Amino acid sequence: MKNYLVLLSFLSLTLAGMSCGENKDDLTPTPSPNLYERLGGINAITAVVDQFLANVVADNAINGRFAATVADPFRTQLLRNNLIDQICAGSGGPCQYKGKTMLEAHQGMQITEAEFNALVGDLIAALDQFNVPTQEKNDLLAILGPMKTDIVDQ
Ligand code: HEM
Known part of the structure; x- marks a missing residue:
């Protein structure tokens, strides 16, 4: 009798497991892609960041702010990588932002x-x-919008 009960509970657990995960005809909704995936992943984000930096450097309203950065290839590369990681991580991608907080990065600039x-x-x-x-x-x-309070007038 005891063995029979053990077998029965094993069978019911197995069937319960199958009914949730393995049956593709059930009504479990497919998870919708996150923003990172919808943007096109790391290659698309990298391409956008490179274009963004090119636009900033060509933008006379703010390019003076980045003169020292652009003059130093190491600083430029660091900023580029930080921006890629920031957008990748913020949109749900598999990156880790390792740069300063927005307040630390922009404090004293009076942007x-x-x-x-x-x-x-x-x-x-x-x-x-x-x-x-x-x-x-x-x-x-x-x-990015909510970062404004840590960037402007600091
Ligand atoms: C949503 C808006 C912004 C974002 C997401 C952003 C993001 C960043 C990031 C990730 C860094 C690098 C932090 C680090 O070195 O650890 C940085 C640095 C910097 N940001 Fe911003 N930023 C924004 C707005 C601005 C604005 C409006 C300006 C000036 C017009 C500005 C000027 C700078 C400068 C000059 C640096 C230092 C670059 C260097 O290290 O040489 N940022 N920002």
Whole structure:
């Protein structure tokens, strides 16, 4: 009798397991892709960041802020990698942002709201240059927008 009960509970556990995971006809919704995947993964994010930096360097409203960075290939590469990691991690990708906090990075710079908007404009232009759809653009800007308070007037 005891063995019979053990067998019965084993069978019911096995069947319960099968009914949740292995039956593809069930009603379990397929998880929707996260923003990282919708943006096109690391290669697409890298391409957008490179275009974004090119736009910033060409933007007379703010490129003076980056003169020392651009003059130093190591600093430029570090900024590029930090931006890639930041967007990758923030959008749910498999990266880890290892840079400073936004407050630490921008403290003492006295960045104005106009400069912040100019930089966001350069990012939007880069996203448009790669035909990133409106939904993904807005989702990414929604991640970066809240950083404004740690960047402007610090
Ligand atoms: C959403 C807006 C912004 C984001 C996400 C952002 C992101 C970053 C990141 C990740 C770094 C590198 C931090 C590190 O070195 O550990 C950085 C540095 C810097 N940011 Fe920003 N930033 C933003 C806005 C701005 C604006 C508006 C300006 C000026 C117009 C600016 C100027 C700089 C400068 C000059 C550096 C130092 C670069 C260097 O290390 O040589 N940032 N920012």
